[in-house]
Amino acid sequence: MQAPGRLVSHHNKTESLIQMTQRTIAMGLFTASLAVTLPAAAMTEQQFNDAAAQVFAPLMAEYDVPGLAVGVTWQGKHYVYTQGLANRDANIAVSRQTLFELGSLSKTFNVTLAALAQERGLLSLDDQVGERLPVLKATPVGDLSLMDLATHQSNGLPLQVPDDIQSDSALMTWLRQWQPTADAGHERAYSNISIGLLGRISASAFSQPYAQALHDQVLAPLALGSTYIQVPAAQMPRYAYGYARQTNKAIRVSPGMLDAEAYGLKSNIDDMLRFVDINLGSTAVPEPLAAAIAATHQGVTRTAPFTQAMIWERYPWPLAPERLLAGNAPSMAMQAQPASRLDARETSEHGVLFSKTGSTNGFGGYAAFVPDERIGVVMLANRNVPLEARVDASHKLLQQVLKAER
Numbered sequence: 001m002q003a004p005g006r007l008v009s010h011h012n013k014t015e016s017l018i019q020m021t022q023r024t025i026a027m028g029l030f031t032a033s034l035a036v037t038l039p040a041a042a043m044t045e046q047q048f049n050d051a052a053a054q055v056f057a058p059l060m061a062e063y064d065v066p067g068l069a070v071g072v073t074w075q076g077k078h079y080v081y082t083q084g085l086a087n088r089d090a091n092i093a094v095s096r097q098t099l100f101e102l103g104s105l106s107k108t109f110n111v112t113l114a115a116l117a118q119e120r121g122l123l124s125l126d127d128q129v130g131e132r133l134p135v136l137k138a139t140p141v142g143d144l145s146l147m148d149l150a151t152h153q154s155n156g157l158p159l160q161v162p163d164d165i166q167s168d169s170a171l172m173t174w175l176r177q178w179q180p181t182a183d184a185g186h187e188r189a190y191s192n193i194s195i196g197l198l199g200r201i202s203a204s205a206f207s208q209p210y211a212q213a214l215h216d217q218v219l220a221p222l223a224l225g226s227t228y229i230q231v232p233a234a235q236m237p238r239y240a241y242g243y244a245r246q247t248n249k250a251i252r253v254s255p256g257m258l259d260a261e262a263y264g265l266k267s268n269i270d271d272m273l274r275f276v277d278i279n280l281g282s283t284a285v286p287e288p289l290a291a292a293i294a295a296t297h298q299g300v301t302r303t304a305p306f307t308q309a310m311i312w313e314r315y316p317w318p319l320a321p322e323r324l325l326a327g328n329a330p331s332m333a334m335q336a337q338p339a340s341r342l343d344a345r346e347t348s349e350h351g352v353l354f355s356k357t358g359s360t361n362g363f364g365g366y367a368a369f370v371p372d373e374r375i376g377v378v379m380l381a382n383r384n385v386p387l388e389a390r391v392d393a394s395h396k397l398l399q400q401v402l403k404a405e406r
Helices: 007-021 021-032 045-062 104-121 146-150 168-177 190-205 210-219 233-238 259-263 269-280 289-296 320-326 387-405
Strands: 067-074 075-087 299-302 313-314 342-345 353-361 366-369 375-381
Touching: 007 320, 021 269, 045 067, 045 075, 045 387, 067 387, 075 269, 104 146, 104 190, 104 210, 104 259, 104 289, 104 353, 146 190, 190 210, 190 259, 210 259, 233 289, 269 366, 269 375, 313 320, 320 353, 353 387, 366 387, 375 387
Parallel strands: none
Antiparallel strands: 067 075, 067 375, 299 342, 313 353, 353 366, 366 375
16 A cells, blocks of 8 residues: 655654654653563573563554564674564564665665765765755855765755655755755754755766665665665565554555655665664675765764764763653754754764664654664664654663673
8 A cells, every 4th residue: 555645744744743742751661660680691582582572562552563673783693573563454474574664764874875975086075065966056055065964964954845846857946946044053954855965966976876876886785685765576575564653554655855865765674783783893894885884973063962973863872861862852853953063073983872763654763873882773663653762662672682791
C-alpha cells in the first residue's frame, strides 16, 4: 500500500505536535525502574534478549508498535533482538532481514558521500553553493557553503520543500527567491532542503545521479548489500510496512522532492550495525572512505545540547539523560535554533557519544555509538515512535550491555 504523494511532509508537521504533547510522558521514562539484573560476565544472547524485551516491551505497548529490530555492537560482537510483525495483514514476523525505512538516518550516508568527494579532490566543503549550482549564484542560498548545508547552518531554511513545488526548475526558482530569517537565534535550521542540495551537488561531482553515486561510491564499497534507495523487486518481500499513528494504515514512504537525499534509504539491522561498526573504526574499509567517515564526525557548530558535526550530533560522554532528551526534543528539528560556528573543528572522538534519529510517516529509527566504549546501538521500528521515547529506550539498553560487560 502506497502513501499519498506528500504524506511525509504533512506527517512531519502533524507528528511534531503529537511528539511535543507526549514529551512529558517520554521524559518520565528516564525515572522508570527497569530492574534488569545481569551478571558481570559477558552477556549471552538470551540475556540480551531479556534485557531488550524489558526495555522495549513497554514502548511497543504504549505506542502500539507493530514490530522492531534492535541491535547492539560491542567490541565487534553483535547482539540482535527482533519482535513483532513487519506486515500485519500477512502476519510476517520481523527478522534480521527485514528492511525498514531509515528516514533521516539516510542523511548520515549523504554526508559520507560529500566528505568522500572532498577526499577525492572533486569539491571542497568550503565551496559556496553558488559555485556548484550557478543558478543560485548571488543569492542567500548560493552564499551558503557546502559545510553549512551539512550542518544545518542555513539561517532558517525550512524543514520541507513547499508542497506546491513538484519539479527541479520550480525548486530552483523558489530557492532563488528565498530570504533567510533575519532574527538572531535562527542560525541552525534542520532542513531536508539543505541536505538534499548537498546530495545533489556531491553526486554531480561524481558525474552521477544521486542514487547511483551513493550506491557506487558508498554503499557497495562499504559492503552494505541490504541498503537501498529503491528496493529491488526481488527484495520487496523483505520490505516492512510502516503503520501511521493516527490511522493505523499500512504505508510506505511517498515520492517527494529531494526524498532520496534526505530520507529515502531502507536497510536492515545487520547492515546498520555494520555501518555503526565502520563509524566506530571496528571494521576496516577502503581509503579514502575511512577518512571521509572520520570527517563526518568532526564538530563544526555548537548548540545548547550538542555539537553539530556533519549530520551526526556529538554529546559529551558520560552523558546526563536530560541532555540527550533535550537534544532530541521535536523543537530541535521543527524550530530554528541558535548555533555558533567553532573556531576550530572538534576532531577528538574521546568522551563523545554520536547520535542521530530518523523518521518517516510509518517508521522510526535511531543510531548512536561511543568510540571510547567501542559500543553502538541501532533501533528500527515500523511505527514513528516519539523521539524521546525511542532515544531513551535505546540509551537504557546500551547502558545495560555496558553494565553486563564490565
